[in-house]
Amino acid sequence: MRIAVLGGDGFVGWPTALHLSALGHEIHIVDNLSRRWIDTELGVQSLTPMDSIQERCRIWHLETGHRLQFHFLDLREYDRLRVWLAEHRPEAIIHFAEQRAAPYSMKSDRHKVYTVSNNVNATHNLLAAMVETGVDAHLVHLGTMGVYGYSTVGAPIPEGYLDVTVDTPTGPRDLQILYPTRPGSIYHMTKSLDQILFQFYAQNDGLRITDLHQGIVWGTHTDQTRRHPQLVNRFDYDGDYGTVLNRFLVQAAIGYPLTVHGTGGQTRAFIHLQDSVRCVELALSDAPRAGERVKIFNQMTETHRVRDLAEMVAKMTGARVAYLPNPRKEADENELMVRNDQFLSLGLKPITLAEGLLAEVVDVAKKFAHRIDRSRVPCVSAWTKDIAQRVEHDPEGRRLRSVS
Amino acid sequence: MRIAVLGGDGFVGWPTALHLSALGHEIHIVDNLSRRWIDTELGVQSLTPMDSIQERCRIWHLETGHRLQFHFLDLREYDRLRVWLAEHRPEAIIHFAEQRAAPYSMKSDRHKVYTVSNNVNATHNLLAAMVETGVDAHLVHLGTMGVYGYSTVGAPIPEGYLDVTVDTPTGPRDLQILYPTRPGSIYHMTKSLDQILFQFYAQNDGLRITDLHQGIVWGTHTDQTRRHPQLVNRFDYDGDYGTVLNRFLVQAAIGYPLTVHGTGGQTRAFIHLQDSVRCVELALSDAPRAGERVKIFNQMTETHRVRDLAEMVAKMTGARVAYLPNPRKEADENELMVRNDQFLSLGLKPITLAEGLLAEVVDVAKKFAHRIDRSRVPCVSAWTKDIAQRVEHDPEGRRLRSVS
Numbered sequence A, B: 001m002r003i004a005v006l007g008g009d010g011f012v013g014w015p016t017a018l019h020l021s022a023l024g025h026e027i028h029i030v031d032n033l034s035r036r037w038i039d040t041e042l043g044v045q046s047l048t049p050m051d052s053i054q055e056r057c058r059i060w061h062l063e064t065g066h067r068l069q070f071h072f073l074d075l076r077e078y079d080r081l082r083v084w085l086a087e088h089r090p091e092a093i094i095h096f097a098e099q100r101a102a103p104y105s106m107k108s109d110r111h112k113v114y115t116v117s118n119n120v121n122a123t124h125n126l127l128a129a130m131v132e133t134g135v136d137a138h139l140v141h142l143g144t145m146g147v148y149g150y151s152t153v154g155a156p157i158p159e160g161y162l163d164v165t166v167d168t169p170t171g172p173r174d175l176q177i178l179y180p181t182r183p184g185s186i187y188h189m190t191k192s193l194d195q196i197l198f199q200f201y202a203q204n205d206g207l208r209i210t211d212l213h214q215g216i217v218w219g220t221h222t223d224q225t226r227r228h229p230q231l232v233n234r235f236d237y238d239g240d241y242g243t244v245l246n247r248f249l250v251q252a253a254i255g256y257p258l259t260v261h262g263t264g265g266q267t268r269a270f271i272h273l274q275d276s277v278r279c280v281e282l283a284l285s286d287a288p289r290a291g292e293r294v295k296i297f298n299q300m301t302e303t304h305r306v307r308d309l310a311e312m313v314a315k316m317t318g319a320r321v322a323y324l325p326n327p328r329k330e331a332d333e334n335e336l337m338v339r340n341d342q343f344l345s346l347g348l349k350p351i352t353l354a355e356g357l358l359a360e361v362v363d364v365a366k367k368f369a370h371r372i373d374r375s376r377v378p379c380v381s382a383w384t385k386d387i388a389q390r391v392e393h394d395p396e397g398r399r400l401r402s403v404s
Helices: A013-022 A034-042 A053-064 A078-088 A109-133 A186-205 A244-253 A273-284 A306-317 A341-345 A357-367 A385-390 B013-022 B034-042 B053-064 B078-088 B109-133 B186-205 B244-253 B273-284 B306-317 B341-345 B357-367 B385-390
Strands: A002-006 A026-031 A068-072 A092-095 A138-144 A161-168 A171-178 A208-214 A216-218 A258-261 A267-272 A295-299 A302-305 A321-324 B002-006 B026-031 B068-072 B092-095 B138-144 B161-168 B171-178 B208-214 B216-218 B258-261 B267-272 B295-299 B302-305 B321-324
Touching (some): A002 A013, A013 A053, A013 A068, A013 A092, A013 A273, A026 A053, A053 A068, A078 B109, A092 A109, A092 A273, A109 A138, A109 A186, A138 A186, A138 A273, A171 B161, A186 B186, A208 A273, A216 A273, A244 A306, A258 A306, A267 A273, A273 A295, A295 A341, A306 A321, B002 B013, B013 B053, B013 B068, B013 B092, B026 B053, B053 B068, B078 B109, B092 B109, B092 B273, B109 B138, B109 B186, B138 B186, B186 B208, B208 B273, B216 B273, B244 B258, B244 B306, B244 B357, B258 B306, B273 B295, B295 B341, B306 B321, B306 B357
Parallel strands (some): A026 A068, A216 A267, A258 A321, B002 B026, B002 B092, B138 B208, B208 B295, B216 B267, B258 B321
Antiparallel strands (some): A161 A171, A161 B161, A267 A302, B267 B302
16 A cells, blocks of 8 residues: 655654554655654754654665655645645555643643644645545545543543433433543643644545544653664654653653652553554554544553552662653543453454553663753653742752743 | 724624714724735626725715724734733734635635634634733634534533543542534534633633634624615625525525525524624623633524525525535534523513514615626635545536546
8 A cells, every 4th residue: 555654754753654564565754853853952862862854764675675765845835735646546445643741831822823834734735635636535634632632531531422311392311422622731732733624524525534533641751663783763852752651760760859740640541662663553444434433542551640650660760750740731530440341342452551561661871871861850840930939949949941 | 992993894893883882982993804815816806996094984974973093913923912901902803714604614625724723823823812911902803603612412501611520430420511522524623722822811810701603693783884875884695605594585585596405404593683682782781800710601592504505595485495515514413402591681672583684685686786706605614625526516517626
């Protein structure tokens, strides 16, 4: 199959491109490399030394004989995108090309504006261009569990659609509706907006769309990234792009306190990177038909409380846990039960935290510990100005922000 | 009160600005005049001869002694918007500054992209700038009944929030959720996106927001636009911007068949322009508190089937009704019951179709009939390419689109 991987230079995009290439698909990576620019802006770098996308593609070819074609393209440029689609006519499109960090999206007004503008315009341009060019590709989009919000209805979160009963003059009526969204950050909100875009284009134009509501990804290697040191995946440890479990493992590796925000009573959904790329493969095999509603999967394998993870990592490594004020505006404690029947029925065999892969992440972190800037470990973004006042210092006593 | 009217040069924006100015408020009209540029693009013009915004403001001052301050500003320019807000610090902001025609939004891929980019970025920039500048204004946004979609749950449409029951492991649970949206065009979809933006900013930042889900506006004069010929309101009769009832009245005035799409069985919600500006006044008087959820009003006064309106106008004027293929993708027939208790309880006394104001519109149309380009009367935009194939000629036999 000819597959376009939009955002194929990113944390999940890159291993997905390799995974699908190894399966024999013709892979076109489309990326504006914005994530590398953001590294430059923030003055951080991937823990793992990451080559240019061109060099990575060259190594993959040497190693496997498969070609990855890289296209430098910004989805915000509608006309270039339309021309590209008309020329390459992919049969499937995997869409990772959005700014994906909640803390980055809350950093300042400029970051909020960038995240909304980039994500909404990119996604909508893609949909409009698919209709205009008549490219009948299966669109698989990386969404987030965060569209549900963390104040759930008190029942396991279904896969995208919620059964409700409404009173009508002729008696109660059962409906299935898009789960009422309650995103907790500007980033998560853009994925909620995407859902409405998808609903419209599936209904009006018969586009075939799958939306993957992904949990927090942990781990760094997949079978394909392990094949050569230069195929290594990006590994973010900083307060903006690092994901919580990976951050605990890095913190443990360098003797930094494990930074738990608030009580750590937040329950989150998790998935290992290897399962994440496998889920994309499974979703591709199960496309909706034209005219069908958007297919929504919960792409996660287990849920945990943040403090339980911290305590588990602390026990495993001897690290200490630091409880810090929460920079996010959210409930201290929440329950989270999630359905993921669809991927299980398609054959997913979840990799759990028990599989020993936690140690692998610690090993990676130790190997590259000399590349870590400790001052970039804490979260600096605060959800509101009031919260910013309360969260002033990192666990090592450094001031988090310059006084404005 | 110091009030910013964003989009204050438009069809409802202008009479709202006059209405609030007449009540003694300090009015700042902010507009990028995009609606006038779109007239130029489409080669159409308001049926009523409309002066420049600067000239209109001058006449208003001569006529009433009140000043309207006009600011040429595009909300897509975030930095200029933020600086403007910080400088003028309005106490209320009425936000009309979005592309507001469904047919225009479906005209081509370029028009879809423009509508999404313009509307979403404008609204989000405004919200981000309000938070950044700490301007604690009551934001009143003009939304649309179209966010509900026309496939309703079989009960009267509540004002924004729907009561539902959900099954949980501990028994049924009652929830009130944002009404599940099902917009029928790109334009309507942008208003659905706005709802999510408002929900987030009300919840995260405590912004005080009112969203007015407005029906189709008819009529052209208000008490204030009647005061001087040069204060006359814009009147759109073309297939993109003209609203259905006003279009019937214009068609009747010039002996053009009344263009009903499909069976005309679509039921729509309506409101007279004078009530629309009064509703904005009432909404301003009833602001939510910080931390409260978004307040949503249904801003409409009656519902009618499109074919009933056509037949009523035909009977009143002797015009003939032409049933044409429907360029929209929608059900042929739908019921629509709508609650509007909140405005009634705030004192709205609805102006109904029975009030004799239909004849006023016909009079306006006859007076300016020489300014009408008959070729611009039919709807040219089709919702999908398939539909475009079926809708090829106008009721007078002209080809609607050039063959591409």
